[in-house]
Every structure is written in C-alpha cells, then in structure tokens.
Amino acid sequence: MGDEYLAEPENEVARSMWPENIGDKHQRQFRMETFRKDQDAFKDVKFDEKPVHVDFRRLMEMANSDKGVSHMQYFMKHWEYKRANAARLLEEELGLLSQQRKEIEQNKQQILEEQRFQDESYYAVKRHVPILDEAYEDEWKRPSKKNDELSRNREPKIDADYDSVSYWKERAIQLEKTLEESIQRERSLVEKLEENIKNLQSHTPAEEFSGMLKRADYFLHLVLQSAPIVIAHQDADLRYRFIFNHYPTLADEDVIGKTDYEILSGEGIEEMNSVKREVMATGIATKREFAFNTPMFGAKTFVTYIEPVFSKGGETIGVNYVAMDITDQVKRREKMADIRVREAIQNAKETELSRSLHITEETMRAKQMLATMSHEIRSPLSGVLSMAEILATTKLDKEQHQLLEVMLSSGDLVLQLINDILDLSKVESGAMKLESTTFRPREVVKHVLQTAAASLKKELTLEGCIGDDVPVDVIGDVLRIRQILTNLISNAVKFTHEGKVGINLQVVHEQQPGCKMEHEKIHKRAYPGTPITTAAENSCLSPRNCDKDTLNCSKHEDVVQNGVPTCENFREDHESEEVVWLRCDVYDTGIGIPEKSLPLLFKRYMQASADHARKYGGTGLGLAICKQLVELMGGTLTVVSKENEGSTFTFVLPCKIPVKEEHSDDPDEEHSSQNGFTNSDIEGSFLFKPQMRTSLLLSGVSVINNSKLFGAKLMCYDPPDILDDRKPFSNGFTSKEQNFARCTSDSHQSNGASVRSTAEKQYDDGMVLELNSQAERISSSRGDTVSVSGSSCQKTGPCKIVEEQSLHKKSKCSPIGNKAKILLVEDNRVNIIVAKSMLEQLGHGIDIVNNGMQAIRAVQQHQYDLILMDVHMPEMDGLQATKHIRSFESTGFWDASVKPEDDRMIADPAISSDCTHAESQGQRVPIIAMTANSFSESADECLAAGMDSYISKPVNFQNIKECLQHYLPSQ
C-alpha cells in the first residue's frame, strides 16, 4: 500500500530537478507563499553518503539563493502533501477498525444473550420456568441479520442434537472461540494502529529530502553518464565548488577549491576566466566558445554556457557553467569554412582571370583593329600622296606648286603617324621580328646625319663622334637602329633652333654604362704604360672636343698614331668579348624638356606639353616606338634634359661582334695596319656645317677649327700622305664607295679617281642623289681637288640645294630615280605585268621569274637589291626559295637540291655582284613576300621563312613604294 503511493511523487521529484521545470507545476499544485518563513529547511537534512565531488558547505550557501529557497519550498510542500495524505489514510483505517470493533461488541452481546437464553430455557425445561422473559425479549431481537447468518452458518457445524445439552455446550464453546478471535483481531488492530502512529512520526521531512536528493543524484548520473560535458560551479573567487566531468583528467579532490589557473595552464584559460568574471559582473548568462591549448588535454574547443548565481540579496556569488567539447565539430566547421573560402577565392580568381582575359582580348582586338584600320587608311592615303607626287612632276605654276607642297607635307605626316601606329602595334603584339645583319655603326651614324642634313632647313650644326673602340662591324638589326637614330635626330632637329645636334657613339663596359670620363679610365687601365695609352686617350678626347665644339684639337700627326692603337684596341675588344654594349647619345642644344614632362615622354601619344604639340606638330609616337624598339633589342633608352639648354637621349644596346677568322689566326703587322686604316677610315667624327650642308670625313680627329678659320669656306683637312698610304690598301673611300655602289650599278673599282668619275657621272646624268653624296665627293677627293670641288660646291651650293630639295621628292617616283635591281618572282601573268609596269614606272630594273626554283637560279647568277616573292607558286613556293637563299647567305653554300650548275658565283660572290663589296658576305638581300592577306597566318610564315616583310596583294603603287623605300638603302 505504501509503495504504490510513493511511486508517483518520485517521478515528480525527478522531473523537478531539471532547471527548466523547477517549481513550475508544483508551485501551482502547492501554495508556496506560506513556506517562506521556513528558511532553514536544509538544516535538518542529513547527507549520509557524501559524494566526493561536491563541497556541501557550499551547497548550503547556494540553498540560500533564490533558487535554493524555491527548491526548499518545493520540498516542504511535497512533504506536507505526503503527510496529509498519510494522515487521511490512517483515519480511514481507524474508522474501519472502530466499525469492526462495534461489530465485535455486538457479536459479543448477542452471544451473551443467547447464552442467557439457553441457560434460561435450560432452567425452564428443568424447572419448568416460563421460556419468554419480557426483559430478555428486547435483547433477543437485537442481533443483526449478519450475525444471524453468521450464527446460522455456524449452526450446522454442531453435530449434536438440537436442544440437547451437548448441543448447547458445543455452542457455548464455539461462541467462546469466536469471541476470543474477535478480541485477538481487535488487539492486533490496535497494535497496527499504534504502529502506524509510530510510523507516521518517523517520516520526517529531512529523511524524505535525503531520499529524494539521492534519487535525483542517481538519476542525474544516469542521464549524464555518457554526456561529454563538464558541469561545474565556481564561487565568486572562481574556485571550483562543484564539478561534474564525465571523463576527468583530474580527481575531483584536485579540482574542488581550486581556480582554473591552479589546475590548467595554456591558451584559453585567461579568456574563459575573463568571460566568467564578466558574467559575474554583468549578471548576464552567456554562451561562448573557447579554444584551449593546454598541456593537460591539448588543443580542444569547448562551447561553454556560463550563468551567474545570485544570492537572495541579489549579489553574485559565483557562476555555473556547462561546457561541451566541440573540437571535432569546430574542426569540421573550420574545414568547411576553409573550403568555402577557398572556393570563394577560386571563384574570385576565375572571375578575375576571365575578366582580365576578356580585357586582354579586347585590347588585342582593339590593337588589331587599330592596326588594320591604319593599314586600310594607309593604302588610299599613299595613293593620294603618290598621285600628288606625280602631279608635282607636271608643269605647275608657282601657286599650285606651293599648294601641292603643303598637301604632300601634310600627307607625309599622316602617313608617318600611321606607320608609327603600325610599328607600335607590331612591337606590342610581338610580331616585330628583329633581324641580325652585320653592319657598320659608323656608317649608320653617318647616314643618319647625312639624311638629317639633307632635309635640314635650319642653321644647325650636325655632328657625329664615334669612339675608336667601337668595332667596325657589329651584328644587329641595322634597320631598327637606324630607325631609332633617325627618330631621335629628327626630334632633336625639330626642337633645336640654333646650336647643334649630334650623335656620340661609344663602347661601354657593362659595369660602367656611364660617362666618358670613366670610359677614358678604362683605357688607361686596360693599356697601362704603353704609348698606346696616349693615343687612345687622344682618340677618346677628340670626340669630346668635337662635342663641345671647342677649337682645340689634336694635330693631324696624331692620326698616324691613332690608327694603329685603335686597331689594337679594337682587336683586344673583339677577341675578349663577343658582345659589346654600344652607347649612343643623341644630344641637342634645343628647347629641352621640362622635368615634370620627363616621365611622360616615352608614353604613347604624349608630348612634353600641348603647347609643343601645337607648335611642333608630330604624333607623340616616335619616342614610344624608339623605347619599345630599344627594349626589344635588349637595351635601354634614357633621357637627360634641361629646359632651354638641350636634351640628350641615350640608348645602350648590346651588339654582337661578328667573328672573323683573319683576326684569330693572322696577327701580322701588315694585317693589323691594314685593319687599322680600314678602321680609322670609317670611324671618327662627322660634321655637317650649316653653311655648307656638307660633310667632313676626318680620320680620327676633327679639324673643325680650320673650317672656322676659313670662314664660310670649307676646307677638308685630309692629309695627303695618309691618303697616299692608304691607297694600296682597301683605301679610305671604302665606305663612300659602298654608298655609291648601292646607288649606281657601274662603280665597283676602288680608287679615288674612279670614285670621282662616278660621282661626276652621277652629277652629269642629273641623277638625283641625296645631298650628302655631294658632300662626300668633296670630302673624299684628294687634297688637290678639294679646293676645286669645294669652291664649286660653294658656288653652286645654295641654288643647287634648293633645286635638289625639290627634286628630292620627285626622285621617289620619277623614272630617273636610282636604278635598283629587283627580282620579281611571280607565276601569275596578270600580276606580273602589273607589278612589272609599276616597278618600271618607279624606275627600277626588274627581272622576272615564275617560280622559286627559277628565283634561286637568278640569285645564283645576279645580285639583286630586292626580291619580291609570291608565296604560292608551282614547283617551288616562295617560302622554300627564301629559306634556300637565306641559308646560302648565312653559310655560303647552297643546299644540294638547288646547287648551281657552275660554281663561279660561290667562289667569289663579290664578283657576281656589281653592287656589293667584298666583305658583304653576311649581307642579306631583302626578300618581300607578296601575300594575299597581310594579317593572315601566311604573313607569319613568311617572316619565319626569312622574309623581311610582306606586302599584301594586289601590288599597288603605295605598298610597293613603301617597301622599296624601306628596303632599298639609297632610296
């Protein structure tokens, strides 16, 4: 009975242990308010079994908190309820018992009455006394039905004759027994009652609580058995007062009463404690993650719920916390985050990539577009220009002529702009291919200056100085170098109104790409203690003298000395290193460049200022192209400038020196001297004085001062004795001859007289040469003829210049232009006839062959200045033919398949050529492809095969003319 009754409350107690439900239901079930007074309810509670991980004194303190009080209240209510219940039940039982007792009393009464009746009847029978007594009659009728039944039930058990003595005896004994039983029952009930009462007294609330707590504790343990959590309570000093830790690393005794710091060390402890303190300070529960890294359990992450515990007075007396190990989850989460981040980065990268790809594509397309457009514009423009030029040859009056001049010059400007754009886009797209040919830097400098002098319209001095140690021949892309030089010079001329413009060319040593003074020292160091030193110094000084336009200059006696050491210098250089760095300064005394404009100078379409653009014109592309070209060749282009004082553009370029066998195995005196003369002939200084517009070719030293002395008259100070010495050798006019040789087809002898005659012939023929040819004639003439030519020049000079200038333009398309020999390789008859007519009208000699094989045969027999090559041809196409020709040029041998029948040409290519000089083995004939589409792949193939350029078909005046201008040096 008691067990059943307890089962239910137990459940309720257990449930009430969960913090969420505390008091909720029971507060409603029981009225708590009255209990408030009973605050020390726990005083009586005994804790028989003491769990080790609890500080019970602390529990008392905690019980004093609001929550503790409510717990107590609940316990008390519960106990009262139970007690009331028990009392009720006991009362009920008591009632039952008393009723039974009454019955027993009644039974007893009845038995007694029966007894009397029997006795009376017995006596009546015996003494014949009346059976019914009034006094007993009432009593007789009293027995209840129940008792009647009972007595009736028992009656049959008596197996004696009714109304006999034995019967009554028996009956009396039976009743006696019943009475006895009844009395016994009564006594036991009384006992029970007493016992119950005693029981009731032993059910104190304290015992009840202890039991309940114990059960809750068990229950909690059961539930938390496998929970990976730590539950703990810490007091205001953050000392542990309670801890539940399912997987303890420490015994509880080591924890209780200690702080986190005393137990653990390492990362995270401080953070957790600060949060706990914060919770205590603010009184707000919080949930946080703490990453620990302690020597005790390594790196782990706990999510921790920390709540403050308040006393009844509202003060914080500590914190409870529940912590759960979420290391794995955190790891997973981090991994996920990591993956997500990486994914995001990947995506971003991809977008960025595709965007930049897109931009690049767009840029490429735009550039291509620009190039194509430029190309398209160039064609009709050239048409317009060439027609205008033709028009200029017809009879026009003065006004018309002027108009035409304007037209031509503006047209040229546009054409230049378009060419620049094309060049630039070529460089940028990587389509610009550099070629390496052997060339003579001295000649290049001279030609550039000559060209500039020819078109000079101002009173400027043009000068050029070339260091003695600059090799005679170097390998590089002469066309591009020339382009750069020309560009820089024309810039310099454009922005210089008075003074001079010049070029310095020197060899720099890689470590010291710097100034001339260092340059000088190098020589001193390189050849110490030898007489050469002075000579070298002189030779180095002379260009500088020239630079500064000073009047002091070395005497020409030095020249002799000069020639030899230079040669040796050169040889030294040549043998020791394969690559020389050529430094070229282009300086002027012009308007200069403001400092703030310097950084923009090499940018496209940028000019020093808008003002300049208006004043001087130009596109702003020139320097950008120069810079790109220089960089493409592996060099650098820099500028130094001072406003109103001038600018110096300097580029440094690596150039290879061609290996010449004679140098290594023939160190003879004779050879070196020959070499020396050759060297000194070409090198040195060039000066183009404004008065004469002519050039001085001086051996090693400049004699500018002399010209000054002679006023406007030009004197060439070429010492006759040296000239005489030279004669037997290759002689001093090699370079000029070459120059002529390119222009004329009939001069291939090498002495002074012939040169003169050639020159005169040219003059007589009315051949239009560049102005410099005139100058050369003067300078190259022997001493005795100088005055004649010089004066004649002087006399005729001014007017001739004018005339020549006007003629100069005409020469480009007039039939009397320089006759270059061109080989046309083409199989289509229509194309042949068109191209041929055009070339003839441009004044060029032309040979025609129909396929690549024939082209090779033609090249084997003649020297051509240019080859125009169709790509698609029967038998052998243009690409293959080009490859064969290029291979011959570089090796000197024809491929077996195309070997010429007679070997005459190969033995001495110089003989076969009416135009080349002996050393031009490395010289290559320009081969221009004629392709159907200038931007298709075939263009690349052409370049790859060794062709120099391509013109798109159909051949027309402007594209063929451009190409000829570019590739025929004398044009």
Place this chain on the structure above:
Amino acid sequence: MDYSNLWRQIFSMKKSLFDQGYLDEQYNQLEELQDDSSPNFVEEVVALFFKDSSRLLTNIEQALEKYPQDFYRLDSLVHQFKGSGSSIGALRMKNECSMFKAHCNDRNLEGCRRSLQKMKREHATLKQKLETYFQLLRQVGPRERAVNSRK
C-alpha cells in the same frame, strides 16, 4: 563625234562600275601605269586576265566535277583566279573567290558549286561591261584617255 558627251558616258560608266563594286582602286592603279609608251596597257592586261581566267574557270569547273573533289587543288586554282582578279581590281569577282575559298575550307561542295556559278556570272558580266567600256575608250582615242583617265 561629240567628245564631251562621249567622255561623260565613259565617266559615268566607270563610276557605275566602281559604284556597283565591279572594280576597285586597283583598277585606277592600272590606268596609272598606262602612258604613251604603252597606250593600251589596261586593255592588254584586262584581255590577258580574261584569257587566263576563262581557262582557270574551266579548270575549276572540271576540278569540281571530278570525284572525289580535291579541295586543296580547288583552293589553289581559285587562289590563282583571285590573285589575277585582284590585280586588275575586279572586286566582285575577288569577293566571290573569297567565298569560294571559304567553302573549300568548309568542304562545302554545294557552296563551291554555287560560288562557281556566281563567279562565272560575274566573270561574264564584267567581261561584257569592260568590253563596252574599252570600246568607248577606243573611240575617244589614246591621247585624251591618258590625260583623263583619272576618275
């Protein structure tokens, strides 16, 4: 003969040839090449072109009929055709050649056939038109033509 009238006729005819795209700038260049030393240069070149191109057209047609088609050869034939066409400035023919070449590239036989028919048509039209034009020019005479050959 009324020269100025004739000239107007020639001029308008040439203009229409240009306007309709039969000829392009290249033709002007041809006329440029004509001078006293070769007074009938343009006509000669054009005649040469038609002679060559007729032969080429026949070759192309034959190549196209042959089975299997040698597209490479076709392409090279058309390329020649295009080359000479472009030399005289026969713009429309040149364009059709480009189409043909594109079809060759795609190995589109039907397209090639179509292009060939167009090419033949263009060829015939151009021939007829230029013949008329030259006839007119001949009436004017070589001297004037040289002076006035510009558009």
